[in-house]
Amino acid sequence: MMSPKRLQLISAALLATVLLGGCSQQPRINPAPANNSSGIQDKSASTEIAALELQLKQASNNAELYYKLGLAYIVDAEKNKSPRSRALAIENLRHVLTLVPGNPATLKLLYNIYYEDIVAGDKQAFTSASHIFNQLSSATKTEVNAPSLAVFLQRYLAQQKTGNKNRAELYRALLAAINEQPSSDKAYIQLAKMYREENYFPLALATLKLGAEQIANSGDLYQAIGNTYEARAEASGCSYEQTAYLGDAIQFYQQAVPLAPESAELHFALARLYLDKNLYQLALHESSILVELEPSAENIAFSAQNFSMLGKEQTAHKLLEQAQAQGLSASDSAYHEIYMNSGQWMKAARSFTDYLQAQKNISVYAFIKADIIGQHADVDFSTLIAQKQLTVNSKWEGAIYAFWTGKMTRTQFERLATNRCERTEFFFYTGYRDYRAGHTAAAQQQFSAAIEQNTYRFIERPLAQYFLTALGR
Numbered sequence: 065m066m067s068p069k070r071l072q073l074i075s076a077a078l079l080a081t082v083l084l085g086g087c088s089q090q091p092r093i094n095p096a097p098a099n100n101s102s103g104i105q106d107k108s109a110s111t112e113i114a115a116l117e118l119q120l121k122q123a124s125n126n127a128e129l130y131y132k133l134g135l136a137y138i139v140d141a142e143k144n145k146s147p148r149s150r151a152l153a154i155e156n157l158r159h160v161l162t163l164v165p166g167n168p169a170t171l172k173l174l175y176n177i178y179y180e181d182i183v184a185g186d187k188q189a190f191t192s193a194s195h196i197f198n199q200l201s202s203a204t205k206t207e208v209n210a211p212s213l214a215v216f217l218q219r220y221l222a223q224q225k226t227g228n229k230n231r232a233e234l235y236r237a238l239l240a241a242i243n244e245q246p247s248s249d250k251a252y253i254q255l256a257k258m259y260r261e262e263n264y265f266p267l268a269l270a271t272l273k274l275g276a277e278q279i280a281n282s283g284d285l286y287q288a289i290g291n292t293y294e295a296r297a298e299a300s301g302c303s304y305e306q307t308a309y310l311g312d313a314i315q316f317y318q319q320a321v322p323l324a325p326e327s328a329e330l331h332f333a334l335a336r337l338y339l340d341k342n343l344y345q346l347a348l349h350e351s352s353i354l355v356e357l358e359p360s361a362e363n364i365a366f367s368a369q370n371f372s373m374l375g376k377e378q379t380a381h382k383l384l385e386q387a388q389a390q391g392l393s394a395s396d397s398a399y400h401e402i403y404m405n406s407g408q409w410m411k412a413a414r415s416f417t418d419y420l421q422a423q424k425n426i427s428v429y430a431f432i433k434a435d436i437i438g439q440h441a442d443v444d445f446s447t448l449i450a451q452k453q454l455t456v457n458s459k460w461e462g463a464i465y466a467f468w469t470g471k472m473t474r475t476q477f478e479r480l481a482t483n484r485c486e487r488t489e490f491f492f493y494t495g496y497r498d499y500r501a502g503h504t505a506a507a508q509q510q511f512s513a514a515i516e517q518n519t520y521r522f523i524e525r526p527l528a529q530y531f532l533t534a535l536g537r
Contacts (some may be wrong), residue, residue: 172208216237290317423452467493
């Protein structure tokens with residue numbers, strides 16, 4: 065019954081269009097101003113085009129005017145969805161390059177046009193984009209994406225639209241992008257993300273570590289490696305049994321932090337993993353940093369839960385009040401779980417009522433919480449529970465539900481508990497049954513066994529400690 069955790073999605077920024085740089089030769093061609101990519105402030109595109117064409121009749125070799133005319137045609141193409149204006153934009157920009165070969169601003173602008181054309185499905189644009197890309201300086205190449213990244217995006221979007229998945233062609237496009245731009249981390253990260261989604265963890269890690277060898281000081285690469293080790297641990301079914309992978313994840317998150325010290329995501333990940341590794345003080349320290357960097361209701365509640373899980377209830381309740389003042393959603397489990405951990409059952413019942421009302425469907429764990437909170441607060445949740453659709457997400461959750469509702473024996477339930485995560489829940493739920501039946505010695509044994517699994521982000525662990533204390537242990 066683990067508390068919800070945020071999943072980090074890694075995506076490539078695939079459409080860079082900011083114009084930078086200038087011309088190293090005369091006449092000077094200035095890039096478009098940052099606040100207006102067209103360079104056109106007050107006049108409409110058509111008026112500007114007419115004025116520029118008139119000026120060019122008087123100064124036919126003025127590269128600056130051709131550049132401005134190309135920009136004006138881009139504005140008109142975007143405003144009126146005009147293929148002709150887009151073609152004229154390209155024509156004028158190419159003319160700039162005949163007058164001022166290698167002009168950085170023009171090359172970059174022209175490249176971005178071809179890049180967009182590839183994404184739009186223009187098969188001819190790839191050759192043109194590649195030709196321009198190879199003319200870009202090393203510095204400018206870091207500001208744009210490789211041509212094959214556009215191919216990847218176009219094919220990815222096409223597959224999403226048709227529903228016909230072809231991972232192989234996406235892999236090929238990303239591998240080509242790595243070859244075109246080995247000093248950019250985007251393609252490495254996206255390719256590894258796809259491998260990770262298919263549980264190809266060795267391939268994902270090899271891809272990211274190759275990127276880390278090619279690119280110095282990429283915090284995104286280190287973070288992606290940490291994500292991958294964490295996902296590899298979780299894929300086993302119980303990350304607590306893969307402590308080596310969790311340690312590797314911590315190591316790479318730590319390397320990412322100096323490169324992105326203000327990243328709340330990194331400190332969230334470290335707080336979670338330090339707790340998983342039983343490094344309590346480090347976990348609480350990272351939780352505090354997280355709240356300092358990003359004092360959102362969700363982050364404050366996450367920190368409150370960490371303190372609650374470690375029995376530091378006073379601090380947990382104080383933080384929970386702060387999260388509530390910040391507008392913590394009623395659907396956040398911190399509302400009721402922190403009160404459950406400290407045995408404040410009436411408060412737990414009130415907040416759990418709000419939680420249930422915010423849910424369209426409920427999990428097996430919410431179903432059981434309704435029983436436990438209801439029994440201790442003398443509140444009947446049956447009517448509210450009956451209005452919700454029960455969702456069973458795994459065979460193990462099905463076993464928990466079957467045991468809890470009397471459709472499975474304790475022996476059958478025990479046989480299905482194959483790892484520490486499942487054993488934590490087995491020991492707690494059977495211990496709670498013993499507790500309610502008045503079998504004190506058996507309950508103490510089961511609750512103690514649940515705690516000994518050291519699955520720190522399972523709510524069953526602090527609950528087991530609460531009931532042991534209630535039994536005088």
